[in-house]
Amino acid sequence: MRKPVVMVTGANGEIGQRLIERLSGDAETDIIALDLHPMSAALASRCVATFVGDILDDNLLQRIVSEYAIHTVFHLAALLSTRAEYTPFAAHRVNVGGTLKLLNLAADQARRDGTPVKFVFPSSIAIYGLPDLATKHAAGRVREGDFNAPTTMYGCNKLYCEHLGRYYMHHFGQLNSNFRPSGVDFRAIRFPGLISAVTVPSGGTSDFGPEMVHMAASGQSYACFVPEAAQIPFMAMPDGVEALLALAAAPRAQLGQETYNITAFSMSAAGFRDRVVDAFPGAQVTFEVHHARSRIIDTWPLDVDDTPARNDWGWQPKYDADATFDDYLLPTLMALTHR
Numbered sequence: 001m002r003k004p005v006v007m008v009t010g011a012n013g014e015i016g017q018r019l020i021e022r023l024s025g026d027a028e029t030d031i032i033a034l035d036l037h038p039m040s041a042a043l044a045s046r047c048v049a050t051f052v053g054d055i056l057d058d059n060l061l062q063r064i065v066s067e068y069a070i071h072t073v074f075h076l077a078a079l080l081s082t083r084a085e086y087t088p089f090a091a092h093r094v095n096v097g098g099t100l101k102l103l104n105l106a107a108d109q110a111r112r113d114g115t116p117v118k119f120v121f122p123s124s125i126a127i128y129g130l131p132d133l134a135t136k137h138a139a140g141r142v143r144e145g146d147f148n149a150p151t152t153m154y155g156c157n158k159l160y161c162e163h164l165g166r167y168y169m170h171h172f173g174q175l176n177s178n179f180r181p182s183g184v185d186f187r188a189i190r191f192p193g194l195i196s197a198v199t200v201p202s203g204g205t206s207d208f209g210p211e212m213v214h215m216a217a218s219g220q221s222y223a224c225f226v227p228e229a230a231q232i233p234f235m236a237m238p239d240g241v242e243a244l245l246a247l248a249a250a251p252r253a254q255l256g257q258e259t260y261n262i263t264a265f266s267m268s269a270a271g272f273r274d275r276v277v278d279a280f281p282g283a284q285v286t287f288e289v290h291h292a293r294s295r296i297i298d299t300w301p302l303d304v305d306d307t308p309a310r311n312d313w314g315w316q317p318k319y320d321a322d323a324t325f326d327d328y329l330l331p332t333l334m335a336l337t338h339r
Protein backbone atom coordinates (compact mmCIF):
# COMPACT_ATOMS: atom_id res chain seq x y z
CA MET A 1 0.00 0.00 0.00
CA ARG A 2 1.28 3.51 -0.86
CA LYS A 3 2.06 5.58 2.24
CA PRO A 4 0.12 8.87 2.65
CA VAL A 5 2.58 11.76 2.73
CA VAL A 6 3.12 15.50 2.39
CA MET A 7 5.60 16.32 -0.36
CA VAL A 8 7.96 19.31 -0.07
CA THR A 9 9.92 20.35 -3.16
CA GLY A 10 12.83 22.79 -2.81
CA ALA A 11 13.10 21.24 0.65
CA ASN A 12 16.67 22.32 1.23
CA GLY A 13 15.94 26.00 0.64
CA GLU A 14 15.37 28.72 3.22
CA ILE A 15 11.63 28.13 3.52
CA GLY A 16 11.81 24.37 2.97
CA GLN A 17 14.15 23.74 5.89
CA ARG A 18 12.01 25.71 8.33
CA LEU A 19 8.77 24.25 6.97
CA ILE A 20 10.06 20.70 7.45
CA GLU A 21 11.14 21.45 11.03
CA ARG A 22 7.68 22.79 11.76
CA LEU A 23 5.71 20.08 9.88
CA SER A 24 7.66 17.26 11.46
CA GLY A 25 6.52 18.43 14.91
CA ASP A 26 3.17 16.86 14.05
CA ALA A 27 3.51 13.11 14.65
CA GLU A 28 0.65 12.44 12.22
CA THR A 29 2.47 14.01 9.26
CA ASP A 30 4.87 11.98 7.15
CA ILE A 31 7.04 14.09 4.88
CA ILE A 32 8.89 13.30 1.68
CA ALA A 33 11.39 15.92 0.55
CA LEU A 34 12.90 16.65 -2.86
CA ASP A 35 15.73 19.02 -3.69
CA LEU A 36 18.63 19.28 -6.12
CA HIS A 37 20.95 19.40 -3.12
CA PRO A 38 21.19 16.90 -0.26
CA MET A 39 19.70 17.92 3.05
CA SER A 40 21.55 17.78 6.35
CA ALA A 41 21.26 14.50 8.25
CA ALA A 42 19.31 16.30 10.99
CA LEU A 43 16.71 17.60 8.54
CA ALA A 44 16.53 14.33 6.60
CA SER A 45 15.80 12.46 9.83
CA ARG A 46 12.55 14.45 10.06
CA CYS A 47 11.33 12.98 6.74
CA VAL A 48 10.22 9.46 5.84
CA ALA A 49 12.20 9.80 2.60
CA THR A 50 14.39 12.36 0.90
CA PHE A 51 15.15 12.52 -2.81
CA VAL A 52 18.09 14.36 -4.31
CA GLY A 53 17.12 15.28 -7.84
CA ASP A 54 15.45 17.60 -10.27
CA ILE A 55 11.71 18.38 -10.29
CA LEU A 56 12.00 18.12 -14.08
CA ASP A 57 13.04 14.45 -13.87
CA ASP A 58 9.96 12.44 -14.92
CA ASN A 59 11.52 9.12 -13.91
CA LEU A 60 12.14 10.42 -10.41
CA LEU A 61 8.59 11.77 -10.09
CA GLN A 62 7.19 8.43 -11.32
CA ARG A 63 9.26 6.56 -8.75
CA ILE A 64 7.97 8.83 -6.01
CA VAL A 65 4.27 8.43 -6.90
CA SER A 66 4.62 4.67 -7.21
CA GLU A 67 5.67 4.52 -3.56
CA TYR A 68 3.73 7.37 -1.93
CA ALA A 69 0.16 8.65 -1.88
CA ILE A 70 0.73 12.40 -1.82
CA HIS A 71 -2.17 14.30 -0.25
CA THR A 72 -0.46 17.73 0.01
CA VAL A 73 2.29 19.33 -2.05
CA PHE A 74 4.26 22.33 -0.83
CA HIS A 75 5.93 23.20 -4.12
CA LEU A 76 8.81 25.47 -3.13
CA ALA A 77 11.51 24.62 -5.70
CA ALA A 78 12.32 27.62 -7.90
CA LEU A 79 15.05 29.93 -9.14
CA LEU A 80 14.64 33.29 -7.39
CA SER A 81 14.37 36.67 -9.06
CA THR A 82 17.95 37.86 -9.54
CA ARG A 83 19.21 34.41 -10.52
CA ALA A 84 16.24 33.99 -12.86
CA GLU A 85 17.06 37.29 -14.56
CA TYR A 86 20.61 36.08 -15.29
CA THR A 87 19.37 32.67 -16.53
CA PRO A 88 15.87 33.33 -17.85
CA PHE A 89 15.49 30.16 -19.91
CA ALA A 90 16.61 27.93 -17.05
CA ALA A 91 14.26 29.87 -14.77
CA HIS A 92 11.35 29.33 -17.11
CA ARG A 93 12.13 25.62 -17.33
CA VAL A 94 12.27 25.17 -13.56
CA ASN A 95 9.71 27.73 -12.39
CA VAL A 96 7.07 27.06 -15.04
CA GLY A 97 7.97 23.62 -16.44
CA GLY A 98 8.60 22.24 -12.95
CA THR A 99 5.34 23.66 -11.58
CA LEU A 100 3.41 22.19 -14.51
CA LYS A 101 4.90 18.75 -13.78
CA LEU A 102 4.01 19.01 -10.10
CA LEU A 103 0.45 20.16 -10.86
CA ASN A 104 0.11 17.21 -13.20
CA LEU A 105 1.47 14.91 -10.52
CA ALA A 106 -1.12 16.29 -8.08
CA ALA A 107 -3.95 15.78 -10.60
CA ASP A 108 -2.73 12.22 -11.16
CA GLN A 109 -2.65 11.52 -7.44
CA ALA A 110 -6.14 12.97 -6.94
CA ARG A 111 -7.54 10.81 -9.74
CA ARG A 112 -5.76 7.70 -8.49
CA ASP A 113 -6.76 8.09 -4.82
CA GLY A 114 -10.18 9.66 -5.44
CA THR A 115 -9.54 12.56 -3.02
CA PRO A 116 -8.43 16.16 -3.61
CA VAL A 117 -4.72 16.93 -3.35
CA LYS A 118 -3.78 20.25 -1.79
CA PHE A 119 -1.22 22.17 -3.80
CA VAL A 120 0.35 25.03 -1.84
CA PHE A 121 2.35 27.45 -3.97
CA PRO A 122 4.60 30.33 -2.84
CA SER A 123 4.07 33.19 -5.24
CA SER A 124 5.62 36.59 -4.71
CA ILE A 125 5.30 40.37 -4.69
CA ALA A 126 7.43 40.01 -7.86
CA ILE A 127 4.21 39.44 -9.83
CA TYR A 128 3.53 43.18 -9.49
CA GLY A 129 5.06 45.62 -11.94
CA LEU A 130 4.68 49.24 -10.85
CA PRO A 131 5.62 51.34 -13.88
CA ASP A 132 7.55 54.05 -12.00
CA LEU A 133 8.36 55.27 -8.50
CA ALA A 134 5.68 57.97 -8.53
CA THR A 135 3.03 55.33 -9.24
CA LYS A 136 4.54 53.03 -6.61
CA HIS A 137 4.26 55.71 -3.95
CA ALA A 138 0.81 56.81 -5.06
CA ALA A 139 -0.45 53.20 -5.11
CA GLY A 140 0.60 52.37 -1.53
CA ARG A 141 -1.04 49.07 -0.56
CA VAL A 142 -1.82 47.13 -3.73
CA ARG A 143 -4.57 44.53 -4.01
CA GLU A 144 -4.25 41.16 -5.70
CA GLY A 145 -5.62 42.34 -9.05
CA ASP A 146 -3.60 45.56 -9.31
CA PHE A 147 -0.52 46.15 -11.48
CA ASN A 148 -0.17 42.52 -12.62
CA ALA A 149 2.51 43.42 -15.17
CA PRO A 150 5.79 41.95 -13.89
CA THR A 151 9.07 43.12 -15.40
CA THR A 152 11.15 40.05 -14.48
CA MET A 153 11.22 36.47 -15.76
CA TYR A 154 10.64 35.32 -12.18
CA GLY A 155 7.59 37.57 -11.77
CA CYS A 156 6.17 36.41 -15.10
CA ASN A 157 6.80 32.78 -14.08
CA LYS A 158 5.05 33.20 -10.73
CA LEU A 159 2.05 35.04 -12.18
CA TYR A 160 1.61 32.43 -14.90
CA CYS A 161 1.89 29.60 -12.35
CA GLU A 162 -0.88 31.22 -10.30
CA HIS A 163 -3.00 30.99 -13.45
CA LEU A 164 -1.88 27.42 -14.13
CA GLY A 165 -2.90 26.43 -10.61
CA ARG A 166 -6.33 28.02 -11.03
CA TYR A 167 -6.67 26.35 -14.43
CA TYR A 168 -5.76 22.92 -13.03
CA MET A 169 -8.25 23.33 -10.22
CA HIS A 170 -11.23 24.40 -12.32
CA HIS A 171 -10.71 23.71 -16.01
CA PHE A 172 -8.13 20.98 -16.65
CA GLY A 173 -9.70 18.37 -18.95
CA GLN A 174 -12.74 20.57 -19.59
CA LEU A 175 -13.40 19.19 -23.10
CA ASN A 176 -13.59 15.57 -21.96
CA SER A 177 -17.17 14.31 -22.25
CA ASN A 178 -17.04 12.96 -18.70
CA PHE A 179 -15.29 16.09 -17.35
CA ARG A 180 -14.90 16.36 -13.61
CA PRO A 181 -12.60 18.83 -11.78
CA SER A 182 -9.08 17.46 -11.48
CA GLY A 183 -9.05 17.35 -7.69
CA VAL A 184 -6.11 19.75 -7.49
CA ASP A 185 -6.92 22.06 -4.59
CA PHE A 186 -4.64 24.99 -5.45
CA ARG A 187 -3.77 27.64 -2.86
CA ALA A 188 -1.14 30.34 -3.37
CA ILE A 189 0.42 33.01 -1.16
CA ARG A 190 2.17 36.04 -2.58
CA PHE A 191 5.04 36.41 -0.13
CA PRO A 192 6.90 39.63 0.54
CA GLY A 193 10.67 39.36 1.12
CA LEU A 194 11.26 36.75 3.81
CA ILE A 195 13.94 37.13 6.49
CA SER A 196 15.36 34.10 8.22
CA ALA A 197 17.64 34.35 11.24
CA VAL A 198 19.11 30.94 10.42
CA THR A 199 20.01 31.09 6.73
CA VAL A 200 21.32 33.78 4.37
CA PRO A 201 19.33 34.10 1.15
CA SER A 202 20.88 33.91 -2.29
CA GLY A 203 19.62 34.66 -5.76
CA GLY A 204 16.79 36.95 -4.73
CA THR A 205 16.36 40.71 -5.02
CA SER A 206 14.77 41.27 -1.60
CA ASP A 207 18.04 39.83 -0.24
CA PHE A 208 19.39 43.31 0.63
CA GLY A 209 17.45 43.32 3.92
CA PRO A 210 18.40 39.89 5.27
CA GLU A 211 21.95 40.14 3.86
CA MET A 212 22.51 43.40 5.75
CA VAL A 213 21.37 41.81 9.00
CA HIS A 214 23.49 38.67 8.60
CA MET A 215 26.62 40.55 7.56
CA ALA A 216 26.36 42.89 10.54
CA ALA A 217 25.74 39.96 12.89
CA SER A 218 28.90 38.26 11.64
CA GLY A 219 30.98 41.47 11.92
CA GLN A 220 31.37 41.98 8.17
CA SER A 221 30.81 45.20 6.25
CA TYR A 222 27.95 45.31 3.75
CA ALA A 223 27.58 47.26 0.52
CA CYS A 224 23.84 47.49 -0.09
CA PHE A 225 22.85 47.15 -3.76
CA VAL A 226 19.73 49.34 -3.52
CA PRO A 227 19.54 53.00 -2.39
CA GLU A 228 18.50 54.00 1.11
CA ALA A 229 14.96 54.90 0.01
CA ALA A 230 14.22 51.53 -1.66
CA GLN A 231 11.27 49.99 0.15
CA ILE A 232 9.19 46.81 -0.12
CA PRO A 233 7.21 44.62 2.29
CA PHE A 234 8.97 41.99 4.42
CA MET A 235 8.14 39.20 6.82
CA ALA A 236 9.93 37.09 9.41
CA MET A 237 10.41 33.48 8.28
CA PRO A 238 8.35 31.93 11.12
CA ASP A 239 5.34 33.97 9.99
CA GLY A 240 5.91 32.81 6.40
CA VAL A 241 5.94 29.17 7.46
CA GLU A 242 2.85 29.59 9.65
CA ALA A 243 1.07 31.23 6.73
CA LEU A 244 1.74 28.24 4.47
CA LEU A 245 0.40 25.89 7.13
CA ALA A 246 -2.64 28.05 7.89
CA LEU A 247 -3.60 28.37 4.23
CA ALA A 248 -3.11 24.62 3.74
CA ALA A 249 -5.34 23.90 6.75
CA ALA A 250 -8.15 26.30 5.84
CA PRO A 251 -11.44 24.67 4.80
CA ARG A 252 -11.81 25.06 1.03
CA ALA A 253 -15.27 26.53 1.42
CA GLN A 254 -13.80 29.51 3.30
CA LEU A 255 -11.41 30.43 0.49
CA GLY A 256 -12.87 33.04 -1.82
CA GLN A 257 -9.85 33.16 -4.11
CA GLU A 258 -6.90 30.99 -5.13
CA THR A 259 -4.11 33.52 -4.48
CA TYR A 260 -3.63 35.75 -1.44
CA ASN A 261 -1.37 38.68 -0.59
CA ILE A 262 0.13 38.61 2.86
CA THR A 263 2.51 41.00 4.60
CA ALA A 264 3.93 41.89 7.99
CA PHE A 265 5.70 45.26 7.60
CA SER A 266 7.31 47.46 4.98
CA MET A 267 10.86 48.66 5.40
CA SER A 268 13.33 50.69 3.39
CA ALA A 269 17.02 49.88 3.05
CA ALA A 270 17.70 52.86 5.35
CA GLY A 271 15.26 51.37 7.85
CA PHE A 272 17.27 48.13 7.85
CA ARG A 273 20.52 50.10 8.16
CA ASP A 274 19.25 52.05 11.18
CA ARG A 275 18.09 48.92 12.99
CA VAL A 276 21.26 47.00 12.15
CA VAL A 277 23.52 49.82 13.38
CA ASP A 278 21.43 50.05 16.54
CA ALA A 279 21.65 46.31 17.20
CA PHE A 280 25.29 45.83 16.17
CA PRO A 281 27.21 49.02 17.08
CA GLY A 282 30.11 49.43 14.68
CA ALA A 283 28.25 47.72 11.81
CA GLN A 284 29.56 49.03 8.48
CA VAL A 285 26.81 49.59 5.90
CA THR A 286 27.44 51.48 2.67
CA PHE A 287 25.26 51.92 -0.39
CA GLU A 288 26.71 50.87 -3.76
CA VAL A 289 23.68 50.81 -5.97
CA HIS A 290 23.33 48.13 -8.63
CA HIS A 291 20.97 50.07 -10.85
CA ALA A 292 19.41 47.14 -12.67
CA ARG A 293 18.65 45.19 -9.46
CA SER A 294 17.43 48.36 -7.84
CA ARG A 295 15.04 49.02 -10.74
CA ILE A 296 13.46 45.62 -10.04
CA ILE A 297 12.77 46.68 -6.44
CA ASP A 298 11.23 49.92 -7.77
CA THR A 299 8.63 47.83 -9.65
CA TRP A 300 7.62 45.89 -6.51
CA PRO A 301 4.97 47.50 -4.30
CA LEU A 302 5.59 49.62 -1.24
CA ASP A 303 3.02 47.55 0.60
CA VAL A 304 0.26 45.03 -0.12
CA ASP A 305 -3.34 44.80 1.01
CA ASP A 306 -3.81 41.43 2.71
CA THR A 307 -7.43 41.91 3.80
CA PRO A 308 -8.75 38.82 1.94
CA ALA A 309 -6.20 36.58 3.70
CA ARG A 310 -7.15 38.06 7.07
CA ASN A 311 -10.87 37.58 6.38
CA ASP A 312 -10.83 34.18 4.67
CA TRP A 313 -8.29 32.18 6.67
CA GLY A 314 -7.42 34.34 9.65
CA TRP A 315 -3.99 35.51 8.49
CA GLN A 316 -2.32 37.62 11.18
CA PRO A 317 1.45 38.09 11.42
CA LYS A 318 3.01 37.51 14.83
CA TYR A 319 6.09 39.62 14.06
CA ASP A 320 5.79 43.30 13.13
CA ALA A 321 9.02 45.24 12.42
CA ASP A 322 9.94 45.63 16.10
CA ALA A 323 9.12 42.02 16.97
CA THR A 324 10.98 40.73 13.91
CA PHE A 325 14.17 42.36 15.16
CA ASP A 326 13.72 42.22 18.94
CA ASP A 327 11.96 38.88 19.41
CA TYR A 328 13.14 36.84 16.43
CA LEU A 329 16.23 37.98 14.50
CA LEU A 330 18.43 39.35 17.27
CA PRO A 331 17.88 36.65 19.91
CA THR A 332 18.22 33.86 17.34
CA LEU A 333 21.35 35.36 15.79
CA MET A 334 22.89 35.88 19.28
CA ALA A 335 22.09 32.27 20.22
CA LEU A 336 23.62 30.97 16.98
CA THR A 337 26.76 33.11 17.41
CA HIS A 338 27.34 31.94 20.98
CA ARG A 339 26.79 28.25 20.27
Ligand code: NAD
Pocket: 009, 010, 011, 012, 013, 014, 015, 016, 034, 035, 036, 037, 053, 054, 055, 056, 075, 076, 077, 078, 079, 080, 094, 098, 122, 123, 124, 125, 190, 191, 192, 193, 194, 195, 201, 202, 203, 204, 206
Ligand atom coordinates in the same frame (compact mmCIF):
# COMPACT_ATOMS: atom_id res chain seq x y z
P1 NAD B 1 15.74 28.98 -1.91
O1 NAD B 1 16.47 29.43 -3.11
O2 NAD B 1 16.38 29.11 -0.58
O3 NAD B 1 15.28 27.49 -2.08
C1 NAD B 1 14.86 26.93 -3.31
C2 NAD B 1 15.26 25.48 -3.30
O4 NAD B 1 14.80 24.90 -4.52
C3 NAD B 1 16.78 25.27 -3.23
O5 NAD B 1 17.12 24.42 -2.16
C4 NAD B 1 17.11 24.64 -4.58
O6 NAD B 1 18.16 23.69 -4.52
C5 NAD B 1 15.78 23.99 -4.97
N1 NAD B 1 15.65 23.81 -6.40
C6 NAD B 1 15.88 24.73 -7.37
N2 NAD B 1 15.69 24.18 -8.57
C7 NAD B 1 15.33 22.90 -8.37
C8 NAD B 1 15.00 21.81 -9.23
N3 NAD B 1 15.03 21.94 -10.56
N4 NAD B 1 14.67 20.62 -8.68
C9 NAD B 1 14.66 20.47 -7.32
N5 NAD B 1 14.98 21.46 -6.46
C10 NAD B 1 15.30 22.65 -6.99
O7 NAD B 1 14.34 29.76 -1.92
P2 NAD B 1 13.31 29.98 -0.73
O8 NAD B 1 13.54 31.33 -0.20
O9 NAD B 1 13.31 28.81 0.17
O10 NAD B 1 11.98 30.04 -1.58
C11 NAD B 1 11.14 28.93 -1.72
C12 NAD B 1 9.97 29.31 -2.62
O11 NAD B 1 9.31 30.46 -2.08
C13 NAD B 1 10.38 29.68 -4.03
O12 NAD B 1 9.39 29.20 -4.92
C14 NAD B 1 10.37 31.19 -4.03
O13 NAD B 1 10.11 31.70 -5.29
C15 NAD B 1 9.23 31.47 -3.07
N6 NAD B 1 9.34 32.78 -2.46
C16 NAD B 1 10.39 33.09 -1.64
C17 NAD B 1 10.49 34.35 -1.10
C18 NAD B 1 11.63 34.74 -0.21
O14 NAD B 1 11.76 35.92 0.15
N7 NAD B 1 12.47 33.80 0.23
C19 NAD B 1 9.50 35.32 -1.39
C20 NAD B 1 8.46 34.98 -2.24
C21 NAD B 1 8.38 33.69 -2.75
Ligand code: SER
Pocket: 080, 081, 082, 123, 124, 125, 126, 154, 191, 192, 193, 194, 203, 204, 205, 206, 207
Ligand atom coordinates in the same frame (compact mmCIF):
# COMPACT_ATOMS: atom_id res chain seq x y z
N1 SER C 1 12.28 37.28 -2.27
C1 SER C 1 12.17 36.82 -3.62
C2 SER C 1 13.24 37.37 -4.50
O1 SER C 1 13.76 38.41 -4.19
C3 SER C 1 10.86 37.31 -4.16
O2 SER C 1 10.02 36.28 -4.35
O3 SER C 1 13.50 36.77 -5.49
